[in-house]
Amino acid sequence: MDERQVYWIEGDGIGAEVWRAARPVLDGAIRAAYGESRRLVWEELLAGEKAYAETGNYLPEATLAALQGADLAMKGPLATPVGTGFRSLNVTLRQTLELYACIRPVQYFQGIESPLKAPEKVDMVVFRENTEDVYAGIEWPAGSKEARKLAAFLREELGARIDDLAGIGIKPMTEKGSKRLVRKALQFALDQRRESVTLVHKGNIMKYTEGAFRGWGYELAEEEFGTQTVTESQDAGGKLVVKDRIADAMFQEVLISPEKYDVIATTNLNGDYLSDALAAQVGGLGLAPGVNMSDQLGFFEPTHGTAPTIAGQDKANPGSLILSGALLLDHIGWHEAAGLVRAGVEAALATKEVTVDLASQISGAKTVGCQGFGERILQGVEDAA
Numbered sequence: 001m002d003e004r005q006v007y008w009i010e011g012d013g014i015g016a017e018v019w020r021a022a023r024p025v026l027d028g029a030i031r032a033a034y035g036e037s038r039r040l041v042w043e044e045l046l047a048g049e050k051a052y053a054e055t056g057n058y059l060p061e062a063t064l065a066a067l068q069g070a071d072l073a074m075k076g077p078l079a080t081p082v083g084t085g086f087r088s089l090n091v092t093l094r095q096t097l098e099l100y101a102c103i104r105p106v107q108y109f110q111g112i113e114s115p116l117k118a119p120e121k122v123d124m125v126v127f128r129e130n131t132e133d134v135y136a137g138i139e140w141p142a143g144s145k146e147a148r149k150l151a152a153f154l155r156e157e158l159g160a161r162i163d164d165l166a167g168i169g170i171k172p173m174t175e176k177g178s179k180r181l182v183r184k185a186l187q188f189a190l191d192q193r194r195e196s197v198t199l200v201h202k203g204n205i206m207k208y209t210e211g212a213f214r215g216w217g218y219e220l221a222e223e224e225f226g227t228q229t230v231t232e233s234q235d236a237g238g239k240l241v242v243k244d245r246i247a248d249a250m251f252q253e254v255l256i257s258p259e260k261y262d263v264i265a266t267t268n269l270n271g272d273y274l275s276d277a278l279a280a281q282v283g284g285l286g287l288a289p290g291v292n293m294s295d296q297l298g299f300f301e302p303t304h305g306t307a308p309t310i311a312g313q314d315k316a317n318p319g320s321l322i323l324s325g326a327l328l329l330d331h332i333g334w335h336e337a338a339g340l341v342r343a344g345v346e347a348a349l350a351t352k353e354v355t356v357d358l359a360s361q362i363s364g365a366k367t368v369g370c371q372g373f374g375e376r377i378l379q380g381v382e383d384a385a
């Protein structure tokens with residue numbers, strides 16, 4: 001028996017109901033692919049409101065300790081508790097566990113209405129740096145003692161043109177942070193026999209942060225993958241092409257010519273915008289899976305939040321969590337099971353009996369609940385096996 005332990009966090013809001021729909025699909029796909037010879041051993045960890053109710057702590061030490069020694073975990077969405085000293089549980093988890101790469105595949109599912117003319121050409125994977133950039137949360141409000149002091153220093157010592165009453169945010173980017181992200185993207189692209197990796201940046205304006213990211217990206221490709229990669233100006237000859245685009249141009253390009261883009265490696269803020277914009281091209285966040293990775297841990301999670309206004313009403317779409325599970329299965333090499341999960345989602349979409357968010361994007365669709373849609377996906381898995 002091949003067993004892999006997966007820690008799981010239920011999450012807040014719609015977390016419980018999407019998990020109730022998702023687990024049977026993932027276990028069902030493994031059973032359909034391998035019989036009783038492989039299984040995931042699920043072990044629950046507490047975080048968020050459930051943790052607070054049981055332990056008085058939103059992120060118990062025991063949860064962090066288990067995750068620090070783990071290689072596989074999945075989570076539902078976590079709400080940001082107000083007035084508890086946490087900026088965000090998600091950000092705390094990412095920073096504590098050094099989950100430096102946020103990876104989101106963007107793939108089209110047949111039948112979903114898309115704003116694109118040829119959405120079936122969309123097949124991209126975004127690697128977003130997860131720990132640096134203006135997103136690191138190093139900022140001070142306008143008029144605060146800290147912001148005024150910093151403004152005075154920048155003006156007087158460094159000659160920067162900055163108003164005394166400016167709110168100030170800092171955008172740190174390092175060679176280490178940039179290179180480890182680009183390394184992961186290049187390794188993935190080579191493993192998956194992808195055609196290109198595009199470095200997306202605003203280096204024309206922010207030379208020493210975004211521009212440096214571009215420079216470090218090319219440097220790493222040359223230093224560590226030189227024999228397997230070429231740049232855009234060279235003849236590809238079957239090698240992986242490394243290219244770069246300015247972020248604003250990239251937003252136009254992925255709409256006009258999505259087929260030219262494959263794996264994307266980008267900085268934190270650009271990646272945040274780009275991955276949501278790409279998800280919208282293929283049916284929105286309800287079917288967008290994701291994973292946050294360190295060198296040791298793959299932490300798989302849906303890209304949506306807790307959807308508080310529909311929580312507990314059996315309306316949520318479990319697709320994003322289910323497809324995040326398919327990513328986990330691919331990550332551990334259980335590709336047959338991952339393929340069955342995706343085939344199950346395709347089959348369920350083809351029944352045109354889908355959750356309410358998808359029903360508005362599929363002509364002639366009827367609405368079913370979260371559990372009902374999960375059951376249709378499981379049926380699709382079993383039929384495809």
Ligand code: NAD
Nearest residue numbers: 076077078079080090286303304305306307310316317357
């Ligand atoms: P949200 O993703 O929860 O909701 C945005 C919209 O999408 C809402 O209309 C919601 O009803 C809908 N939606 C989201 N998931 C859906 C699903 N599975 N099926 C059907 N409809 C769905 O984003 P928000 O409202 O900005 O955030 C709500 C809470 O979630 C906040 O506390 C936020 O901090 C948290 N959040 C957590 C994560 C995470 O855990 N990774 C990500 C984003 C937001």
